[in-house]
Amino acid sequence: xxxxxxxxxxFGGRVTVDDVGFSVGAGEIYGLLGPNGAGKTTxxxxxCGLLAPDAxxxxxxxxxxxxxxAVRALVGYVPQDVALYPDLTARENLEFLGRLYRLDRRxxxxxxxxxxxxTDLTDxxxxxxxxxxxxxxxxxxxxAGLVNHPKLLVLDExxxxxxxxxxxxxxxxxxxxARDGLAxxxxxxxxxxxxxxxxxxxxxxxxxxxxxxxxxxxxxxxGAHDSIALGASGDLDRLAAVCLSVRGVSEAAAADxxxxxxxxxxxxxxxxxxxxxxxxxxxxxxxxxTEPDLEAVFLHLTGTALRE
Amino acid sequence: xxxxxxxxxxxxxxRVRDRSALVVGLLAPVAIAGLMSLAFHGVxxxxxxxxxxxxxxxxxxxxxxxxxxxxxxxxxxxxxSLADERSxxxxxxxxxxxxxxxxPAGFSESVMGARPEALRTLSSxxxxxxxxxxxxxxxxxxxxxxxxxxxxxxxxxxxxxxxDVSHLAALASGLRIPLRSVVAPVGAHELTIISYFSPGMAxxxxxxxxxxxxxxxxxxxxxxxxxRMRAAPVRSAEILVGKALxxxxxxxxxxxxxxxxxxxxxxxxxxAPGPAAVVGLALVLSVVALTALVxxxxxxxxxxxxxxxxxxxxxxxxxGNFFLVSNAPPAMRQLALLTPNGWALRAFTDLATIGGGFSxxxxxxxxxLGFTLVVGVVAVALAPRAVER
Numbered sequence: 023x024x025x026x027x028x029x030x031x032x033f034g035g036r037v038t039v040d041d042v043g044f045s046v047g048a049g050e051i052y053g054l055l056g057p058n059g060a061g062k063t064t065x066x067x068x069x070c071g072l073l074a075p076d077a078x079x080x081x082x083x084x085x086x087x088x089x090x091x092a093v094r095a096l097v098g099y100v101p102q103d104v105a106l107y108p109d110l111t112a113r114e115n116l117e118f119l120g121r122l123y124r125l126d127r128r129x130x131x132x133x134x135x136x137x138x139x140x141t142d143l144t145d146x147x148x149x150x151x152x153x154x155x156x157x158x159x160x161x162x163x164x165x166a167g168l169v170n171h172p173k174l175l176v177l178d179e180x181x182x183x184x185x186x187x188x189x190x191x192x193x194x195x196x197x198x199x200a201r202d203g204l205a206x207x208x209x210x211x212x213x214x215x216x217x218x219x220x221x222x223x224x225x226x227x228x229x230x231x232x233x234x235x236x237x238x239x240x241x242x243x244x245g246a247h248d249s250i251a252l253g254a255s256g257d258l259d260r261l262a263a264v265c266l267s268v269r270g271v272s273e274a275a276a277a278d279x280x281x282x283x284x285x286x287x288x289x290x291x292x293x294x295x296x297x298x299x300x301x302x303x304x305x306x307x308x309x310x311x312t313e314p315d316l317e318a319v320f321l322h323l324t325g326t327a328l329r330e
Numbered sequence: 331x332x333x334x335x336x337x338x339x340x341x342x343x344x345r346v347r348d349r350s351a352l353v354v355g356l357l358a359p360v361a362i363a364g365l366m367s368l369a370f371h372g373v374x375x376x377x378x379x380x381x382x383x384x385x386x387x388x389x390x391x392x393x394x395x396x397x398x399x400x401x402x403x404x405x406x407x408x409x410x411s412l413a414d415e416r417s418x419x420x421x422x423x424x425x426x427x428x429x430x431x432x433x434p435a436g437f438s439e440s441v442m443g444a445r446p447e448a449l450r451t452l453s454s455x456x457x458x459x460x461x462x463x464x465x466x467x468x469x470x471x472x473x474x475x476x477x478x479x480x481x482x483x484x485x486x487x488x489x490x491x492x493x494d495v496s497h498l499a500a501l502a503s504g505l506r507i508p509l510r511s512v513v514a515p516v517g518a519h520e521l522t523i524i525s526y527f528s529p530g531m532a533x534x535x536x537x538x539x540x541x542x543x544x545x546x547x548x549x550x551x552x553x554x555x556x557x558r559m560r561a562a563p564v565r566s567a568e569i570l571v572g573k574a575l576x577x578x579x580x581x582x583x584x585x586x587x588x589x590x591x592x593x594x595x596x597x598x599x600x601x602a603p604g605p606a607a608v609v610g611l612a613l614v615l616s617v618v619a620l621t622a623l624v625x626x627x628x629x630x631x632x633x634x635x636x637x638x639x640x641x642x643x644x645x646x647x648x649x650g651n652f653f654l655v656s657n658a659p660p661a662m663r664q665l666a667l668l669t670p671n672g673w674a675l676r677a678f679t680d681l682a683t684i685g686g687g688f689s690x691x692x693x694x695x696x697x698x699l700g701f702t703l704v705v706g707v708v709a710v711a712l713a714p715r716a717v718e719r
Contacts, residue, residue, distance in 0.1 A: 070561045091563050099561035105554030109344055121336035122562035166558070 023048050023205035024069065024174050029078035031064050038064045040229040043078070046174070046205045051196065053220030054209040055316065061229040062209040063102060066178045069207065070099045083173055095123055098172030102179045102209075104159045105166070108152035112143050112162050115151060116169050123170040137165040140195065157188030164192065174205045181215065193219050213316045223316065227324045240319045247272070248288030250295065252281045253308030264302045268294045280308070288313055333564050337572025338579065341546070345580055354538055355584035359531040360591050363598070366527040377405075378428035378460040381421050383412040388438025390475070394431075394449075397471045406463060418452055428460035429453040431468070441475070478502040525599040526654060528592035529678040533671045534642075534651040535588075536581050539617055541638035543577045544624040547716070548631030556717060566717040570625075574618045581614040601681020605691045609677040612698040616670035619706040626712025629719070645669045673697040 025045040031038050039061040046052040054062045067073040069080055071087060071094050080087040087093045106115050116134040125133060138144045141161040146154070151162060164180055177196065181189045196219050200206050210216055216223050217237055224234040233240055254261055258276035265283050266274040270291040273284035285291050288311040299306050345351045380398065384391050398409050410427060412418050418430035430452040440447040449468055453461035481502035482495060490498060550556050559569055589606065592598040600606045620641060628634035646652065648665045649672035655663055666672030677694035684690055 072557055072560055091565055094561060094563045097561065099558065101554050101557060101561075103554050105558045107340075107344065107553075107555065109347055110340075114340075114343070118336060118340045119558065119562065122333050122559055122564050124332055124563075170562070 023050075023083055024052075024207065025081040026065075026069065027079050029065060029068055029080070030076050031061075031068060031073060032076050038229050039068070039075075041078070042226065042229070042231045044224050044231065044234060046207055048173070048205050049200050049203045050222065051200045051206040051208055051220045053216040053223040054207065054226055055211065055213070055216045055220075055223050055320070056209075056226035057211055060211075060226045062211075062226055063178055064229075065226070066099075066176050066207065066209055069174075070094065070097055070176055072099075095170060096173045098167035098170060098175040100164050100167035100175070100177045100180050102182060104163045106151050106159065106162060109150060111148050111150055112138060112154075112165075113147040115162065116166060119166050120169045125170070133169045133171060137168045140168060141165040142191070157184050157191075160184050160188060160192060161195075164195070168199075172204065174207070175199055177206065177208045179209055179211070181210070181212065189215075213320070217316055225316075225320055225323055227320075232323045233319070237316060240316065241314045243319065243322075247284050247286060248314070249312045250283040250285065250288050250292060251308070251310040251312075252283070252295070252299065252306050253279060253310075254281065254299065254304045254306045255279075256304055261299060261302065261304050264298050264304070265295050268298050271295065331568075331571075333562075334568045334572040334575060337559070337569060338575035341573060341576035342579055344546075345542075345576065351580070354535055354542070355580065356587050356591065359528075359535040359584075359588050360595070363524065363528045363531040363588075363592055364596060366523070366531070377408070378457060378463070379408045379410055379426065380460065380464060381410050381412040381418050381427040381430035383415060383418050383430060383432045385435040386433045386437040388436075390438035390441050391433045393475075394433060394468065394471055397467055403467055407467075415452075422452055422454050425456070428457035429464050431464050522597075522599070524592065524596045525682045526675070526679055528588065528596065528598035529600060529675055530651040532585050532588040532592075533613065533649070533674055534646045536585060536613065536617055537620075537642040537645055537671065539577055539581050539584075540621045540624055541635065541642055543573065543621045544628065544634040544638050545631050547573060547625050548628065548634050551716075551719075552631065560717070566714045569717050570622060570713050573625075574622065577618050577621050578614050581617050582610065585610045585614065599682040600678055601685070601690075602687055605681055605686075605688050606678065608688065608695055609674055609681075609691050609698070612695045612702070613670055613674040616698055616702040616705065619702045619709055622709035622713045623705050625716045626709050628716070645671050648672065650675055667697070670698040670701045673701075 023046055027043045029039055029042040042061070042065055044052065044054075054065065056062050064073060068075045068078075069082075069087070071091070074088065082093050083096050085093050085096075107118070110118070113134060116137055117130060120130045120133055135144070138147050141164055143158065143162055143165060146158065151159060154162065160180060160183075164177070167175060167177070180196075181192050184192065193215060196206060196208065200221075208216075208220060220237075222234065222236055223240060224231050225240070226232070233243065235243075252261070252265070258279070258281055262274040262276045262281045262283075265271055265281060268291060270287060271283050271285050273282075275282050283295065292309065292311060296306060296309070382395055382398070384395060395409070397403065398407055410421075412421070412430060415430075415432060418427070418432065421427040422430060432450040432452065434447045434450070437447045437449070451461050451464045451468075453464075478499055482498045485498050486492065486495070547556075556569065560566070586607075589598075589600045589610075593600060624634055624638050624641060628637050648662075649655075649669035650658065650662075650666045651671060655666045655672065655675065658666070667676075673694040677691045680686075680690050680694070
């Protein structure tokens with residue numbers, strides 16, 4: 023759905039985005055992960071036609087996007103800062119934005135109702151948006167990006183400043199958009215968000231895309247493994263031996279009232295490990311699975327921790 | 331065009347919802363035009379009450395009193411007889427009379443001598459013009475007296491018998507040239523103050539649209555709405571056209587409403603509706619061009635405010651929205667014709683006084699459109715950058 027190659031943008035003498043390329047398929051959520059100032063928003067603005075790249079190409083649904091205003095009808099843009107008219111109601115905001123896509127009256131009414139429904143704002147549709155909570159504004163901000171039924175949804179840090187409950191709702195909604203076949207580009211500097219919603223992640227730092235892949239692929243680049251700590255009583259050396267016999271467990275050792283296991287896929291082998299321990303007569307009291315996360319990947323690739 | 335209309339419709343909805351639109355677009359101009367009309371009421375037709383204290387009661391004194399009863403003077407001066415000087419001073423202090431002419435006892439007798447008694451005019455700082463009018467009438471009377479006396483002396487010197495002096499004097503006074511000075515307006519109707527300040531204030535507040543609209547553009551931009559519009563399949567030009575349409579619609583509605591209200595409430599004359607509407611539309615176009623220019627020149631809302639203030643007050647001052655241009659020095663009258671509002675005011679006052687139809691407004695409308703074209707060309711070059719910035 024989206025294909026970018028060699029995107030480069032300079033402001034003055036400073037290169038903000040440097041030779042960035044990635045692609046996103048229909049039904050896929052692509053996360054662009056990086057600290058503030060890494061070039062995520064600039065990249066998104068180029069994708070949405072708001073900034074002209076100094077070099078590179080962008081293709082949306084097979085059509086070259088740079089300089090083609092009509093292609094923008096395929097894109098839903100949700101900017102980082104809430105962009106709505108505070109003195110208009112939710113419905114009026116969405117109707118106005120829908121008219122920019124030249125929707126006829128009937129289609130517009132349907133799309134507005136649908137976008138409000140998707141973001142759980144139907145009940146408040148006739149309230150002015152300056153009376154909305156921060157979370158509601160964020161949801162309406164997303165609804166505004168959906169009113170044109172886009173093929174590609176670009177979400178630029180949509181959960182900044184949102185309470186955990188609203189954040190959860192937004193992330194769930196984003197997943198449902200992808201299930202409905204939308205290609206989603208999701209920029210964030212929240213590691214757990216990228217981990218939770220994105221099918222693939224591109225790590226961007228100082229304008230360069232330093233790595234790209236699924237979480238597992240990125241973690242694999244580290245050469246790190248998952249670990250499982252099993253708390254139990256009895257002969258822990260024997261329990262370690264039992265666990266080592268389970269397929270997928272590469273190391274097992276008893277230490278401090280627990281058995282430490284090393285595996286490629288902690289969550290995957292855990293049921294087999296617990297079953298083997300039970301068969302051997304061990305009562306496992308605690309389980310702790312540790313997986314290398316994107317934070318570790320980012321630290322490994324950039325030499326710095328991901329800052330908020 | 332559909333998207334431009336959508337933008338204009340949205341802008342107008344916001345403008346109408348903002349109560350200040352009603353204040354700036356209708357209430358304030360009407361109220362200020364009314365106030366200015368009151369403030370300048372009477373400037374065109376000056377009248378006052380003069381007290382005359384005739385302590386002489388002689389022939390010449392009576393002739394002076396009669397001089398204030400001449401038709402030309404009577405239209406300006408209302409005469410009231412006074413009993414004594416104290417009542418003259420009290421009357422002036424209380425504002426019942428603007429000035430008092432005191433004719434001293436023995437004045438008529440003394441006029442024939444070498445050292446005639448002086449006439450005194452009592453007045454206050456509140457009405458200096460009244461004292462000047464009294465002095466002028468008395469001076470005019472004295473000049474006529476001198477002329478009569480000269481005639482009599484000339485006749486006597488030429489050998490006329492001395493016993494005929496009275497007859498000669500009566501004859502000389504009867505030979506006055508029947509000169510009459512009448513003030514009449516050039517046009518079919520006299521320009522009233524309200525007919526000047528109604529369009530004056532309407533135009534002044536119309537100019538404020540430049541400030542409001544340019545600020546609103548930068549508010550849209552800072553809130554990410556311009557970016558959001560650009561993320562849709564909308565060209566920068568369409569955004570600007572939409573904004574321009576809303577300015578034009580609001581400005582036209584405001585001018586029309588003020589014209590209707592001031593005509594109905596104060597009897598202001600805006601001239602024939604058709605030509606007046608054409609002048610109004612031409613002026614609205616110039617306001618649209620000026621708004622686009624301010625948007626193109628400014629880089630932020632604050633800058634837009636500053637530039638718009640200079641433009642609005644500069645044009646209003648030069649164009650004569652606060653004062654009668656016809657009373658201004660020639661240089662100011664010329665400067666007023668460099669502004670679209672100056673030309674519009676001229677067109678409205680011409681329509682109100684000279685009357686006529688489209689031929690009356692041809693020159694002003696051409697000047698306004700010329701101004702709009704020049705400003706518009708610069709604005710078209712600058713404004714799209716502001717959208718994409």
